[in-house]
Amino acid sequence: QKEVEQNSGPLSVPEGAIASLNCTYSDRGSQSFFWYRQYSGKSPELIMFIYSNGDKEDGRFTAQLNKASQYVSLLIRDSQPSDSATYLCAVIPSASGNKLTFGGGTRVLVKP
Amino acid sequence: EADIYQTPRYLVIGTGKKITLECSQTMGHDKMYWYQQDPGMELHLIHYSYGVNSTEKGDLSSESTVSRIRTEHFPLTLESARPSHTSQYLCASSEGHKTEAFFGQGTRLTVV
Numbered sequence: 774q775k776e777v778e779q780n781s782g783p784l785s786v787p788e789g790a791i792a793s794l795n796c797t798y799s800d801r802g803s804q805s806f807f808w809y810r811q812y813s814g815k816s817p818e819l820i821m822f823i824y825s826n827g828d829k830e831d832g833r834f835t836a837q838l839n840k841a842s843q844y845v846s847l848l849i850r851d852s853q854p855s856d857s858a859t860y861l862c863a864v865i866p867s868a869s870g871n872k873l874t875f876g877g878g879t880r881v882l883v884k885p
Numbered sequence: 886e887a888d889i890y891q892t893p894r895y896l897v898i899g900t901g902k903k904i905t906l907e908c909s910q911t912m913g914h915d916k917m918y919w920y921q922q923d924p925g926m927e928l929h930l931i932h933y934s935y936g937v938n939s940t941e942k943g944d945l946s947s948e949s950t951v952s953r954i955r956t957e958h959f960p961l962t963l964e965s966a967r968p969s970h971t972s973q974y975l976c977a978s979s980e981g982h983k984t985e986a987f988f989g990q991g992t993r994l995t996v997v
Binding site: 804805807813814815816817818819822824861863865871872873874875876877878 | 916918920924925927928930933975977979981982983985986987988989990991
């Protein structure tokens with residue numbers, strides 16, 4: 774079992790709709806959770822981080838963390854064609870020496 | 886804004902050559918990472934450093950080696966490049982167990 778799992782997609786959403794991305798992790802003791810966006814040929818860039826159970830909103834993005842179920846999700850509201858990218862979930866597992874571990878990423882396509 | 890730099894951005898080199906990919910950060914981060922990523926594929930951790938004189942191999946076996954003699958510098962070396970080493974190499978750094986990792990712009994290596 775991979776430490777961080779994501780559906781590879783592609784997730785196709787119409788412009789203006791909500792894109793919902795999920796990520797599950799295996800280490801129950803994980804403390805820190807991140808969502809990165811990566812455009813084709815570019816480096817990953819941080820969108821959001823979340824440390825506590827619940828929701829965290831930043832503009833059109835909302836991260837949701839449920840430690841009991843060991844999943845973290847990302848909602849993108851009012852999706853735009855410019856949101857088309859691969860979204861990477863990253864976790865710092867408890868026994869990793871604070872080493873950041875990435876999931877395989879979910880490719881999102883926003884269609885005008 | 887992230888202050889992490891990779892050189893060169895692009896490198897085309899012949900089989901058998903020795904190469905060093907440079908990565909430097911000015912943020913004083915203790916942790917540094919090297920990832921390998923093929924087009925459209927997931928990030929694979931190949932090397933990790935907790936701090937000066939502390940390195941370990943990542944999840945993906947790599948023939949490359951790294952060193953961490955100074956906090957800000959984390960070079961990656963291939964003693965004898967092969968076409969199978971053709972890929973994008975991404976360097977990142979982070980601090981503590983909660984802060985996000987910042988990525989450099991990457992080095993796209995082609996071995997002919």
